[in-house]
Amino acid sequence: DLSHNIVLYLEGISVSFDGFKALNNLNLYIEAGELRCIIGPNGAGKTTMMDVITGKTRPDTGSAWFGQTIDLLALSEPEIAQAGIGRKFQKPTVFPNHTVFENLELALAGERSVWKVLFAKLSPSQIARIDQVLETVGLKDHRSTQAGSLSHGQKQWLEIGMMLVQEPKLMLVDEPVAGMTPQETEKTAELLVSLAGERSVVVVEHDMDFVRSIARTVTVLHEGSVLAEGSIDKVQNDPKVVEVYLGE
Numbered sequence: 001d002l003s004h005n006i007v008l009y010l011e012g013i014s015v016s017f018d019g020f021k022a023l024n025n026l027n028l029y030i031e032a033g034e035l036r037c038i039i040g041p042n043g044a045g046k047t048t049m050m051d052v053i054t055g056k057t058r059p060d061t062g063s064a065w066f067g068q069t070i071d072l073l074a075l076s077e078p079e080i081a082q083a084g085i086g087r088k089f090q091k092p093t094v095f096p097n098h099t100v101f102e103n104l105e106l107a108l109a110g111e112r113s114v115w116k117v118l119f120a121k122l123s124p125s126q127i128a129r130i131d132q133v134l135e136t137v138g139l140k141d142h143r144s145t146q147a148g149s150l151s152h153g154q155k156q157w158l159e160i161g162m163m164l165v166q167e168p169k170l171m172l173v174d175e176p177v178a179g180m181t182p183q184e185t186e187k188t189a190e191l192l193v194s195l196a197g198e199r200s201v202v203v204v205e206h207d208m209d210f211v212r213s214i215a216r217t218v219t220v221l222h223e224g225s226v227l228a229e230g231s232i233d234k235v236q237n238d239p240k241v242v243e244v245y246l247g248e
């Protein structure tokens with residue numbers, strides 16, 4: 001039964017803002033360990049979809065399940081994060097006046113009170129977890145660097161690290177390579193590919209070359225529902241998709 005491999009089910013999700021349907025009967029199924037790219041023109045509903053998954057926006061209709069048992073529509077935003085769904089927004093929101101290590105420490109603690117967190121003593125296993133994340137995101141040599149002096153790319157990796165210390169089962173990543181150099185983009189592609197497998201990763205991205213370099217399955221949103229889904233070649237050659245992008 002394939003449904004046992006599904007970590008995220010969105011079924012018949014609709015969201016209206018003043019009568020305008022930002023999401024219109026959206027269905028989305030994400031498998032365990034999958035790296036999925038979501039594309040679509042501006043206004044397609046990508047952000048609203050992420051907001052529904054994280055509990056920021058409540059749908060008018062539909063159901064949203066995390067794994068077999070967790071009804072996302074019954075949980076608050078913090079409860080959804082606690083359940084294992086992490087999100088990274090497009091703009092980095094690191095603490096610029098704290099070191100890379102301290103940023104990860106704050107993320108691990110859930111960023112409640114900065115001073116309380118930074119004066120508390122970490123357990124050896126917490127330190128090991130942070131060091132492991134530093135290694136994963138390639139910031140080992142920047143452990144003591146002030147986050148504010150990192151490059152744009154490094155800040156984005158730190159933020160991915162801040163999500164990783166919380167050990168999410170599903171990571172939602174919004175436009176990770178916007179503003180990155182080609183080298184940073186390549187490193188980010190490798191990082192996201194390496195993160196999928198142990199967890200599911202959903203990436204919203206406009207950069208089609210980047211999407212091509214990482215995605216096995218691409219979902220195209222348009223007017224609040226799925227217009228096409230499949231390999232990048234399949235969706236890029238789909239006449240419906242071509243029409244939507246040419247009309248942009």
Ligand code: ADP
Pocket residue numbers: 017018021022040041042043044045046047048049
């Ligand atoms: P995307 O991320 O794909 O660009 P969005 O989810 O941001 O699309 O937006 C989908 C549509 O819903 C857009 O037309 C947008 O203007 C509208 N919308 C999004 N959020 C709100 C809101 N809070 N109030 C009113 N309209 C909104």
